Amino acid sequence: MTTSHAIRRAALGVATASAVVLLAACGGEKDTGTHAAHGAPAASATADAHNAQDVTFAQGMIPHHQQALEMARLAPGHASSTEVKALAARIEKAQDPEIRTMTGWLKSWGEEPPMTGMDHSRHGGMAGMSGMMSADDMTALENSEGADFDKKFLTLMITHHQGAVEMAHTEKAKGRDSRATKMADDVIAAQSAEIKQMKGLLGEK
Known part of the structure; x- marks a missing residue:
């Protein structure tokens, strides 16, 4: 029972870490898109x-x-x-x-x-x-x-x-x-x- 419990905890930790990495990646993509959407047109609008x-x-x-x-x-x-x-x-x-x-x-x-x-x-x-x-x-x-x-x-x-x-x-x-x-x-x-x-x-x- 102790070994099984440890395995489950380890699996949960890996899943949580993967979720954090995935969310960070998505967040980075969102920010990049925001900058591209708002930054580039603003520059072209003032030119x-x-x-x-x-x-x-x-x-x-x-x-x-x-x-x-x-x-x-x-x-x-x-x-x-x-x-x-x-x-x-x-x-x-x-x-x-x-x-x-x-x-x-x-x-x-x-x-x-x-x-x-x-x-x-x-x-x-x-x-x-x-x-x-x-x-x-x-x-x-x-x-x-x-x-x-x-x-x-x-x-x-x-x-x-x-x-x-x-x-x-x-x-x-x-x-x-x-x-x-x-x-x-x-x-x-x-x-x-x-x-x-x-x-x-x-x-x-």
């Missing part, structure tokens, strides 16, 4: 997901946003209107992260981001971009104070925003990367609302 318009949008909107930040950062020390100061702070809060996001896209696409730290308001190559301020415009804004600054800021920023909205509409029509076209939607929505607000502050309709 060639952008086009030349997406690159143009990011390379143009980065310096466009940077000039808006230059303008907005003048408000705390020059503006007299609390509404103008609040608007400038909101512009900075929205557009600074968008610059970092678009810079990341360009790097991931193997494209060259615009030079950081460049004074885009005075860079001749940017002057023809839709809504961009000239060097004279920026100098006049820097040299103004109080109510005069408020009026100049609002007038110039309306034009600046209108240029950004125009660029965003082009991206929506011709762009391919879903992240870039989504940002274009955000630019249109946010900046159109701010244009309406700024016109209201100027007493325009």
Whole structure:
């Protein structure tokens, strides 16, 4: 009886070990299949997901946003209107992260981001971009104070925003990367609302 019992225990141990090995093998096959199912398509989905318009949008909107930040950062020390100061702070809060996001896209696409730290308001190559301020415009804004600054800021920023909205509409029509076209939607929505607000502050309709 003792020998028979030992044989049965040994057989049970072998069967259990075999089951563990079989389950591990099945689990490994399942994991491999999961990686193949989820990994490969994701890689192919991101490949060639952008086009030349997406690159143009990011390379143009980065310096466009940077000039808006230059303008907005003048408000705390020059503006007299609390509404103008609040608007400038909101512009900075929205557009600074968008610059970092678009810079990341360009790097991931193997494209060259615009030079950081460049004074885009005075860079001749940017002057023809839709809504961009000239060097004279920026100098006049820097040299103004109080109510005069408020009026100049609002007038110039309306034009600046209108240029950004125009660029965003082009991206929506011709762009391919879903992240870039989504940002274009955000630019249109946010900046159109701010244009309406700024016109209201100027007493325009």
